[in-house]
Amino acid sequence: MKIAIYSGSIPSTTFIENLIKGVALEHEVLLFGKQTVPTKYKSPNIKIYGTPKNKIVNVMITLFRVLTLMILYPKRFAHLWKELKPYSGWHKRRHALSRLVPVILHKPNIFHIQWAKDIKQWVFLKDKFGVKLLLSLRGAHINYSPIADVELANTYKALFPKVDRFHAVSKAIAIEAQKYQADKEKIEVIHSPIAKTTFDAFRVFEKSNTNCFRMVSIGRFHWKKGYSYAIDAVKLLKEQGVQVHYTIIASNAISEDIVFQIHQLGLENEITILEGMPQDVLFKKVQRFDAVILPSLEEGIANVILEAMALGVPVISTDCGGMTEVVIPNKTGWLVPVRDPESIAKAVQELMQMPEIELQRMTLNAHQFVKKNFNAEASIAQFLDMYKRVVG
Amino acid sequence: MRIGIVLAKTPQYSETFFISKIKGLQTNGFDITLFVQDKHPDFSLCQVRIAPKFYKQKLFKQLLVSVCFLFKFLVYYKRFRRFIQLEQRAGRLLIQSLKNAYNNVHILTAKLDWLHFGFATIAIQSEHVAKAIGANMTVSFRGFDLDVYPLKHPGCYNLLWQRVDKVHSISMYLLQKAYALGLPKNIPHQIITPAVDLSLFKEEPFVKNNPVRFVTVARLHWIKGLQATLEALALLKAKGMDFKYHIIGDGPKYETLMFTIHQLGLSQYVALVGKLAHKETLKELAQADIYIQYSYSEGFCNAVLESQAMGLLCVVSDGGGLPENVLHEKTGWVVEKGKPKKLAKTLLDIINLSEAPKNKIRNQARTRVIEAFGLEKQKMEFCNFFTT
Structure with missing residues (x-):
C-alpha cells in the first residue's frame, strides 16, 4: 500500500x-x-x-514531472489542469503545479x-x-x-x-x-x-539539595503557551519568600511581551531563557530540574509533558485540551486551571513540600502511565x- | 520659522494630536514640512516629502532612484559630506553611513530651522541629519519608544541623547523613563500632553444602560492588556453580572482575543468591533457607561481623555502615563496593571456605587479635561516649544 x-x-x-x-x-x-x-x-x-526550495531547480523538476505525467497518465494530467483553474495568476498556478504534480504522478x-x-x-x-x-x-x-x-x-x-x-x-x-x-x-x-529512547532515559527522581526550586518550560514563544501566567506565578512565589528559578527553553526568539513582563516584574534574576537544543542534551538537562511546567492555554496533548513524565520529572500542567487525559492529580502530576498564576504557585508550593518518596511514587506512576498509553x-x-x- | 516633522506616515485627520499640532503651528506662522515613508493621497495640510525606498524587485526603478540620489548628493555635497563625517566620528561603518544618507536624502536636501522627530525610534540612524543641515533637533517620546523598544535594543538611544537639542514628552512618566535610559537632565524639555477637541463634546445628561456597557479603544496588541481585561470581565460574568463590552480597533492579536473570548465563555458579552473612523468611535463611546484602558503601558492615551470629556467613568491601569491622565478616585479609577481580580473588583464597586458619587467623578473628570487638556492650550504649548 x-x-x-x-x-x-x-x-x-x-x-x-x-x-x-x-x-x-x-x-x-x-x-x-x-x-x-x-x-x-x-x-x-x-x-x-x-x-525544492530553489526556484530554478524547482522549475526543472516540475517540468520533468509534468512531462512524465503527460506521457504516462494523460488523463490524470487533464484532471490536474482543471484543478489549477481556481488559482489566480501565473505565480500561484506555478506554485500549485509544483506542489500537486508529484502527488498525482505517484498517486498514493x-x-x-x-x-x-x-x-x-x-x-x-x-x-x-x-x-x-x-x-x-x-x-x-x-x-x-x-x-x-x-x-x-x-x-x-x-x-x-x-x-x-x-x-x-x-x-x-x-x-x-x-x-x-x-x-x-x-x-x-x-x-x-513517544520514542523508546525517552523511556530508556528514565531516572528515579531525586529532590535537589538546594533551597531554590528550579522549574522549566519547553516550547516556542507563542501566546498559546501562556508563559506570562507562569511568570506571574514566579512573581507570586517570590513575594511569598519562596526561592524559585524559572527557565524557558524555546526554539525561537523571546517575544516582546515576555521581555517587557520580566522587566516590569523585576524578575531578571529569577528567569532564564535558553535556546532550543538537541533532544538528547535537552532530556539530560530537563532531568536536572525540580519540575516541568506547562502553563498553556491550548494544546492537543503536549509532547513535552509526556516526555517529562517518561523521563521521570514531576509535571505541573494546565487543564487545557487533552492534558486532563494524562495529568491526573495526585497520581501523575499537578493539574491547574488555565490563566491562573495563583494555582500554579500553589502547585509549586505543594510539590516543594511533598516528601521525596512520594514524588518518586508519583513520577514512577507517570512514567508507567505514559509507557502504557503512549508507546x-x-x-x-x-x-x-x-x-x-x-x-x- | 521652518519646521520639519518626521513621522512614519502622514497622520489621518482623526489623529487630532498631530493634526492640531500642525494646524496650531501653521496659524502661528510656522512653515511646516512633513517627512514620511508613506503619504496618504488625501493629505494636503502641509508640504510632504517622502523617504526613498529600496526596490529590490524592480531593478530599473532602483537604478533611476539611485541616479537621482547621486544627483542630489552632488548638488548638496557639503551637507552629505558633513553628515558622513559626523557618522564616522560617531563610529558608524561607512556602508551604514551611506545607507543612512540614502534613507535621509529627503531631509538632507531640505531647508529647516528645526527638525522634529515625532517619536524616538524614528530618529535612530538619523541622529546626525539635523546637525548636517544646520537645524536644531527635537524629539517626542511615545510609550512604546521608551517602555518596550529599548528592552530588546539596549543602548539604542545613546547617540540620540548626545545629539538632541530639546525633548517633548507627553507625560511626566515618559520623561522620567528617558532619564532612566540615559537622557542627560540638562537637555531642555517640555511636557505637552495630548489634547481633545472640546467642541466635539456637548454636555448632555448621562443615560445609564442596562446591562452596563463597557468600551475600550485600542489596537489589538499585547501592550493594551486586553486579555487581562477579558479575564476580569469573566470574573464579573461568574458573579452573575450581565454586561456588554465593545473593543474598538484592530491589530495582530485578533486571533488570540477571539480565542480568549471563546475560552472564557464571553461570546455573548464581548464584541471585537474592529477599527472605526473617529466620528464612529465617538458614537460608540457615547453609548457606553464605563471606559476601560487596562494597558501594561501607555504614553498618555487620547481615548481616555475623550471618554472623560464625554462623561464616561474611566478605569485605567497604572501602566505608564495613565495615572497622570486619570486621578484615582477623583476623575476615575486606577488599578494595578496585570491583575484581573483587582480590575474586576473595581468594576464591581463602581457598578454598585450610587449615582451621586458617580456623577461627582464624571463632573470632576470633565472639568479637568476642559481646563487642562484643550486643543488651544496644546497649540500654544507647541508654539512655545519651538520658540523658547
Missing part, C-alpha cells in the same frame, strides 16, 4: 517523523511537500518527492493530511482520483484557528464530511472537531507515540490498523 504522510515540509516534526518511520516498516511511505533541508531515511520504503492509496488547514487544497484527490483521505486533528488547527477565522470554520464544515477517517491526538480534540461536522464514528483517538509500537499498530480499514 502507498501511504502519503503529508505535513507540508520535509523533514517534519518529531512525532510525524516517528509515524513515518513506523509506517514504513510495513508500507511504502510517500513524502511530499517543501524540502527544507536535505533529508535521508534508512528505510527503502520511504520515498521523498519533495518540492491514502493521503494522510497532518494539519487540518491543508484540507482545502487536497480534497480533490478524493473527488477526482479516488484517493482515501485521512486527517489528523491536532492542536491549534482545530482548537482555536477556526474560532477566529469564520471562513476556515466554514471550510471545515463543508469538507470534513468528505474525509474517510480522522485521527485525533486526544479525546478532547475529537469532541472539538465534531463542531465542524467531523463524523464521530470516523474519529479514532491515537496518541502521539510507539502500540500507536503505530493503531495507525496501520486504521489505514487497512480505510482501504477496506
